[in-house]
Amino acid sequence: MGRLRLRATGPARPTTVWQRYADLDQWASWSPQIRAVHSDGRTLVPGLTGTVESVVGLRAPFAVESVDHRRHRWTWCVRPGPVRLRLHHEVHAHAHGSRTTLLVDGPTPAAALYAPLAHLALRRLVRP
Numbered sequence: 001m002g003r004l005r006l007r008a009t010g011p012a013r014p015t016t017v018w019q020r021y022a023d024l025d026q027w028a029s030w031s032p033q034i035r036a037v038h039s040d041g042r043t044l045v046p047g048l049t050g051t052v053e054s055v056v057g058l059r060a061p062f063a064v065e066s067v068d069h070r071r072h073r074w075t076w077c078v079r080p081g082p083v084r085l086r087l088h089h090e091v092h093a094h095a096h097g098s099r100t101t102l103l104v105d106g107p108t109p110a111a112a113l114y115a116p117l118a119h120l121a122l123r124r125l126v127r128p
Helices: 015-021 025-029 109-123
Strands: 002-010 034-039 048-055 057-067 073-078 085-094 097-105
Touching: 002 109, 015 025, 015 085, 015 097, 015 109, 025 034, 025 109, 085 109, 097 109
Parallel strands: none
Antiparallel strands: 002 097, 034 048, 048 057, 057 073, 073 085, 085 097
């Protein structure tokens, strides 16, 4: 097991970045690997479950573990196949807009494979 830390800084306001996380219907607009999110709920709340559909049609179940709307933090687990990844996201104010961070806990090879796509998504997330 390993831990990978990614971050991106950009001009979007922290409230804008947080709204892009909190509204599941927006995920596909900034995350290039996501085609759709299938869930009964459309906003981040603890206990929310569903599946994330990739652009190639693969689906991975997920469960949201925690959400702190005031501090702009949330954690979820995603299970692509036999792999389990725990992802912890945070959004902070930055002198030039916002900074978002992602901690990925899981098998080191899986986290390393996911890192380039995740970093691209984070960079798109903090853009206006």
